[in-house]
Amino acid sequence: MKIIKTTLLALTLSAVPFSAAVAMNGTEIIEKIADAISWKSETIDVGEIPQGKPHAIKFEFTNTTSKPVLITNVKAACGCTATDYSKTAIAPGKMGYVNATYNAAAQGAFTKSVTVTTSDTNQPKVLTFKGKVNPK
Template sequence: MKNLKITAIFAVLAFSPFYANVFPVTPVVIVKTDKAGITWKSESIDVGNIPQGKPKLIRFEFTNTSSKPIVIENVAPSCGCTTADYTKTPILPGKKGFVEASYNAAASGAFMKTVNVTTSDSKTPKTLSFKGTVVS
């Protein structure tokens, strides 16, 4: 019986955090934040009322705030009623570029459209939006 108590005490001590050098540790979360390489003048534009039957050109401008040239790799409008154009040459640090969306205002009523822009700076597309109302 005495041997059983001594064995039990040694087992408890062997598995205790103090003797096993295992201490509770608060996890440290490391978050890496990258400075955005592009600063948009506006990411959302309200064009207000526009006349039906006349395409509307919406221009999104940006500045390259990184230390390296940035290339616009893809511009994808959300629907077939919108076409897009953009700066095709590399945008040097400190220089400006643009993305233009031309909306075909064929149907009257309120609208909201988006354009997704992928650049060499980030593979995650940036969503730009514009809204307004087509009046007849």
């Protein structure tokens, strides 16, 4: 009987730290969702653009977190798009940008993307722009 009581006590005590860790992680997840940057637009339709002339697209965001946010990586989906972005940390409440310059070499409709990673999350954000390239 003494062994059963000791075993039950050990099981009960081992479960307490686990339940506290789950509650803490749940709170952290909620705070992480609340602390995120806000993009003005994640998809931009540039309309019709002329062939052979690079076209710049600007994605803007506001830092809605309580701490500075830094863009850590920006990657275009193809070599036809060059990128530029805010290189310094964006203070809470301030705006930052990601620029994509599309080399409109081929005629026709297009949809391109740029993937952005920031210091506030490990989940990259995919920004998209689309339009149609008209002949010269």
